[in-house]
Amino acid sequence: MRLLLVEDDRMIGEALRAALRPEGFAVDWVRDLAAARAALGTERFDLVLLDLGLPVGGPGGPGSASDPSADGLTLLGELRQRSDTTPVIVLTARDGPGDRVRGLDTGADDYLVKPFEFDELTARIRAVLRRHGGRAQPVLRHGAIVLDPATRQVQVAGEPVLLSAREFAVLEALMQRPGALLSRAQLEDKLYGWGEEIESNAVSVYVHQLRRKLGAERIGTVRGVGYFLTPVDAA
Ligand code: CA
Numbered sequence: 001m002r003l004l005l006v007e008d009d010r011m012i013g014e015a016l017r018a019a020l021r022p023e024g025f026a027v028d029w030v031r032d033l034a035a036a037r038a039a040l041g042t043e044r045f046d047l048v049l050l051d052l053g054l055p056v057g058g059p060g061g062p063g064s065a066s067d068p069s070a071d072g073l074t075l076l077g078e079l080r081q082r083s084d085t086t087p088v089i090v091l092t093a094r095d096g097p098g099d100r101v102r103g104l105d106t107g108a109d110d111y112l113v114k115p116f117e118f119d120e121l122t123a124r125i126r127a128v129l130r131r132h133g134g135r136a137q138p139v140l141r142h143g144a145i146v147l148d149p150a151t152r153q154v155q156v157a158g159e160p161v162l163l164s165a166r167e168f169a170v171l172e173a174l175m176q177r178p179g180a181l182l183s184r185a186q187l188e189d190k191l192y193g194w195g196e197e198i199e200s201n202a203v204s205v206y207v208h209q210l211r212r213k214l215g216a217e218r219i220g221t222v223r224g225v226g227y228f229l230t231p232v233d234a235a
Contacts, residue, residue: 001129001169002189004045005029006036006072007091008054012114016049019118024152024169025125026193032057033075040079044189045086047125047132050076052092052103073106080107087132089124091116126150133176140175143233145214147175154214161213166191170206174219174229183226203227 001024007013008031017027028045030036034057040048052072076088090103095113103111109128112121126149130138140147144157152168154161163171173182173190184203191206192198199205207227211219220230 001046001172002026002044002193003028003125004036004039004043004048006031006048006054006075007051008032009051012051016121020122022165023122024165024172026169026189026191026196028193031055033070033072034058036075037078040075040084040086046190047129048079048086048088049121050088050090050108052090052094052099073102076103076106076108085132087128089121089128091121123150140172142175142178142229143218143231145171145175145218145229147172156214163210163213164206166202167206167209167213170203171210171214174227178229179231181222181226181228187227 003020003025005013005016005020005027007016007029010031013029013031017029020027028039028043030039032055036050036054039045050072054072054075056068056070072090072092076090079086079088087109088107089110089112090108091112091114092099092103093114100111109132110124112124126138130136138148138150140149146155147168148154149172154163154168154171169191170187173187187203188198191202207219207221215232217232218230220228222228
């Protein structure tokens with residue numbers, strides 16, 4: 001899962017990034033509107049965590065852009081205007097009912113008022129991703145494989161299987177699109193944020209480990225193209 005965190009408060013940003021990474025999220029963090037626009041214009045994210053009170057940024061620094069009143073809602077409006085459906089959770093200290101209504105009506109998928117409990121944030125992230133993927137069930141199933149994003153547990157035919165955070169992230173990405181072919185680059189995107197060093201054959205190493213733990217026949221390869229979950233024992 002790849003998240004874009006748009007937050008100008010250094011302490012909150014660092015705390016969120018540090019807390020989200022062990023949960024298996026690749027987190028890219030930007031601190032102003034210009035950087036967020038650039039990121040959303042060039043990369044794909046599974047979800048955006050969006051603060052509202054943000055510096056405009058860009059050349060010349062805060063306040064130099066033509067509209068100094070622009071904020072996170074401006075960015076959200078732009079995103080929806082161009083029919084970008086990337087899920088967005090607004091994280092803000094603005095907690096008036098009018099603020100929440102404006103946030104949701106501008107196109108936010110959820111709205112969380114600071115300060116919040118980290119567990120509530122991760123639960124809301126899972127819920128938003130579930131709805132975005134058109135699923136009502138919190139647990140992912142593919143044949144005999146069951147993956148629970150909340151407890152981060154995986155079972156095969158009822159037997160628990162222990163996975164590392166990154167093995168889990170690869171399997172989760174494959175299970176969200178069962179049967180679809182995911183390229184190595186697409187899987188790397190789910191695993192690594194900016195500035196994190198990617199070992200050249202990391203994805204094939206994780207797939208190798210997954211095959212060893214889940215059964216070799218469960219993950220198919222199209223050489224040079226990518227990986228997919230096979231329909232082995234699929235219900
Ligand atoms: Ca802020």
